[in-house]
Amino acid sequence: MATVYLNGEYLPAEQAKVSAFDRGFLFGDGIYEVVPIYRGRLHRWPLHLARLRRSLAAIALDCRIGDGELEQITQQLLQRNSLENASLYLQITRGGVPGQRDHFYTEGCVASVFAYVTPWPQALDGPERPALTAITVPDLRWQRCDIKSINLLPNAMARQQAREAGADEAILIRDGEALEGSSSNLYIVREGGLITPPEQPRMLSGITRAVILELAGQHGVPVEQRGIARSELQQAEEIWISSSLRELRRISRLDGVDRHYDASRALYPKFAQWFHEDKLR
Numbered sequence: 001m002a003t004v005y006l007n008g009e010y011l012p013a014e015q016a017k018v019s020a021f022d023r024g025f026l027f028g029d030g031i032y033e034v035v036p037i038y039r040g041r042l043h044r045w046p047l048h049l050a051r052l053r054r055s056l057a058a059i060a061l062d063c064r065i066g067d068g069e070l071e072q073i074t075q076q077l078l079q080r081n082s083l084e085n086a087s088l089y090l091q092i093t094r095g096g097v098p099g100q101r102d103h104f105y106t107e108g109c110v111a112s113v114f115a116y117v118t119p120w121p122q123a124l125d126g127p128e129r130p131a132l133t134a135i136t137v138p139d140l141r142w143q144r145c146d147i148k149s150i151n152l153l154p155n156a157m158a159r160q161q162a163r164e165a166g167a168d169e170a171i172l173i174r175d176g177e178a179l180e181g182s183s184s185n186l187y188i189v190r191e192g193g194l195i196t197p198p199e200q201p202r203m204l205s206g207i208t209r210a211v212i213l214e215l216a217g218q219h220g221v222p223v224e225q226r227g228i229a230r231s232e233l234q235q236a237e238e239i240w241i242s243s244s245l246r247e248l249r250r251i252s253r254l255d256g257v258d259r260h261y262d263a264s265r266a267l268y269p270k271f272a273q274w275f276h277e278d279k280l281r
C-alpha cells in the first residue's frame, strides 16, 4: 500500500482522511500542483512552487507550509515508496470547521495539505512519446482558469466526452478560439514556427509550456503567442499538446480527421529530443 502525506503525517493511502467539513470537499476550495520527478529530482520545482504560491494568493488561502518543507515531504514520499521516477500530486485546501458551511471564507480554518507520489515507469522513455488523438469541445469553465484550482468538473466532463468519442484529449474552444486541452496546453506549427495562446485568465500557464518556449528561444525557433482560431487549428501543419504528465505530444487525429506529418520536416521530433535532453539534465 502506498504511503501518502496528510497534514503532518505519513499514512497508508487508505487511512488518509479529511473532515467532511473541509471546504475542499464542500466547495472545491483549494488548489493543487502536479510535478514530474525524474531520477529523484523534482523537475522545474521553482516554477511549480511559484505557481502554487500564485494560486494560493489568488484565492487568499493562508498556508504556512514553507517551500523547503514541501520539498522534504516529497523526498520522504519518494523514499518511503521506494520511487525515483514518479509524479507528485500536491493539494492544499482551506480546511474547515465542523458543523459549518459558509460561502464566505469560514473563520478559524486551518489549511489541509495532502501529497502523494505515483510511480511513473515510462518517465525516462523517449524522446518521442506516442501520438494522441483529440476532439474539440466548448469550454464550459469559469473566468479564472489561470488559478490551478481543484474545481475540475468542466475539465473532467470534457475529458469524459473525449473518451466517449474514442479520443485522448479534448481541446477547449471559447469564443471561436482554441485555448488549451482539458489538462494540457496547446500549440500549432505554421511555416516552421510555433503558435500558442498567450498567458491569460482563460487558461492555465503550464510549466511544460514554459519549458517549450524556453527551448524554442534557445534553438531560434520563432514563437507567436496569440489566439488560435478553431479553423486555423483544423488546418495546422502540426498540433501539439503538453503537460507535466504527458510531456510533449503530437495530435495525430483531430475531430476524426487523421493528421499526417512529414517526419523529415516536422518540428515535433526536434522538440521531443530537446525536451528529453532538458528533463535529464
Ligand code: PDD
Pocket: 034, 155, 180, 181, 182, 183, 184, 185, 203, 204, 205, 206, 207, 208, 209, 242, 243, 244, 245
Ligand atoms: N494538468 N492546462 C490545464 C487545464 C491543465 O490542467 C494542465 C496540467 C496544463 C499543463 O500544465 P503543466 O505543464 O504545468 O502540467 C494546462 C495537470 C497535469 C493535471 O491536472 O493533472
